[in-house]
Amino acid sequence: MLTEQEALEHILSSVTALPSQSVPLREGVRSYAARAIHATIPLPGFDNSAMDGYAVRAEDTRTTEPLRVTGAIAAGDVAGVSLEPHTAIRIFTGAPMPPGADAVIMQEDVSTDAEKKSIVCKEPVELGENVRVLGCDLCVGQRIVDKGEPLNAARLAVLASQGLTHVDIAEAPRIAVVTTGDELIPPGEPLLPGKLYNSNGIMLEAMLRSVGISSPITFHHLRDNLEETVSALRELTRQHDFIILSGGVSVGEHDYIKPALKALDIPAEFWRVKVKPGKPVLFAKTVSSPRPCHLFGLPGNPVSSHVTFHLFVRPALLKVLGAGNASRSLPRVSATLTRAMKNRGDRPHYIRGVHEDGKFTPTGVQQSHALFSLSRANAFLRMDPEQELAEGATVQALLCD
Ligand SMILES: Nc1nc2c(c(=O)[nH]1)N[C@H]1C(S)=C(S)[C@@H](COP(=O)(O)OP(=O)(O)OC[C@H]3O[C@@H](n4cnc5c(N)ncnc54)[C@H](O)[C@@H]3O)O[C@H]1N2
Numbered sequence: 001m002l003t004e005q006e007a008l009e010h011i012l013s014s015v016t017a018l019p020s021q022s023v024p025l026r027e028g029v030r031s032y033a034a035r036a037i038h039a040t041i042p043l044p045g046f047d048n049s050a051m052d053g054y055a056v057r058a059e060d061t062r063t064t065e066p067l068r069v070t071g072a073i074a075a076g077d078v079a080g081v082s083l084e085p086h087t088a089i090r091i092f093t094g095a096p097m098p099p100g101a102d103a104v105i106m107q108e109d110v111s112t113d114a115e116k117k118s119i120v121c122k123e124p125v126e127l128g129e130n131v132r133v134l135g136c137d138l139c140v141g142q143r144i145v146d147k148g149e150p151l152n153a154a155r156l157a158v159l160a161s162q163g164l165t166h167v168d169i170a171e172a173p174r175i176a177v178v179t180t181g182d183e184l185i186p187p188g189e190p191l192l193p194g195k196l197y198n199s200n201g202i203m204l205e206a207m208l209r210s211v212g213i214s215s216p217i218t219f220h221h222l223r224d225n226l227e228e229t230v231s232a233l234r235e236l237t238r239q240h241d242f243i244i245l246s247g248g249v250s251v252g253e254h255d256y257i258k259p260a261l262k263a264l265d266i267p268a269e270f271w272r273v274k275v276k277p278g279k280p281v282l283f284a285k286t287v288s289s290p291r292p293c294h295l296f297g298l299p300g301n302p303v304s305s306h307v308t309f310h311l312f313v314r315p316a317l318l319k320v321l322g323a324g325n326a327s328r329s330l331p332r333v334s335a336t337l338t339r340a341m342k343n344r345g346d347r348p349h350y351i352r353g354v355h356e357d358g359k360f361t362p363t364g365v366q367q368s369h370a371l372f373s374l375s376r377a378n379a380f381l382r383m384d385p386e387q388e389l390a391e392g393a394t395v396q397a398l399l400c401d
């Protein structure tokens, strides 16, 4: 049986970033830059005022001599007139500094005559005070984003500040979510004895969205039937880059994923990983054209599907989406454990819990069917086999959605 690390390395070596495409900036939200982008316009683009006030020479503000106001410059104006010594020019936030001025005094710090034709400075200003200097934030040629960095709101805004309308990101992968099992009923229909509602479908969709998949996802549900499973997978593998299956990967007579893959001559690259929950997780890859299809068989228990998604599917998709290494692991934070814990099993156990105020507290039932307890968690705690942790121990919590 593979370790988690071996399984992840295998998956990551099997997937490659999809080709890049140019998309409008708004479609770049939650994507990753497909190439490094450098500044062509400095920020600020010109020396300008940070305040509504008066452009002055700082040295002229150290006296109480009135300074004659010789003009006004608003944001969007061109600073036509120069500032002469012992004068002031009315200026507004964002307006270009006039030549000759080296500071701005806020209007609250001056008194004016009745006609606002002269000012007297109540407080002196320093050289450069309230002036935003050309290029002090970003210089021409400076890197704005590196290849693989996330395009967050502020980075997209910097791209817009360069006059760009489009950004290069990876093409969207074609993804199918396939749930399996005769016991499952779609929410909205009457619940029958022995049945339960399909909850993994929406959970997988939501996790895909939170990884940054914004393209349409196709959804399918398969009954526990070999022929149906074979024929569905034959079609789906031709049309998708990724198939995320839930259920049917264990050893029971009603678990048809492995037999169906065998019938289709798609070898499982691995089946079973030393991890709890999620042991029967399966990964396979077709050689079908035009692109290979990657199949993740996630164990049907809701927590097993959730944990194996985070451990294996999420990093694979992030690689395909062009995310750099730094963005692929789950964020890690130090926390104090609020109760003693022991992993009595022989597999690393991902405990679900709440990370809050620097503390980690396991949530409720820790079995792989315990969906509600999962829903109260925002983090995992990975415990090695036989590991014991005392109350108050410092642990690393892995933040998950
Ligand atoms: N004899 C053995 N039995 C099992 C083993 C084993 O090693 N030997 N492994 C167990 C482990 S661990 C897991 S995890 C499960 C995984 O089984 P499957 O992937 O085949 O999943 P199913 O049997 O189809 O379902 C398991 C469980 O989850 C519920 N389920 C399935 N799909 C959904 C869904 N879409 N929404 C909500 N709930 C779902 C299903 O009803 C079952 O209760 O196998 C163990 N057995």
Ligand code: MOO
Pocket (backbone or CB within 6 Å): 275, 276, 277, 278, 279, 280, 299, 301, 303, 304, 368, 369
């Ligand atoms: O791997 Mo199973 O998910 O332990 O229940």
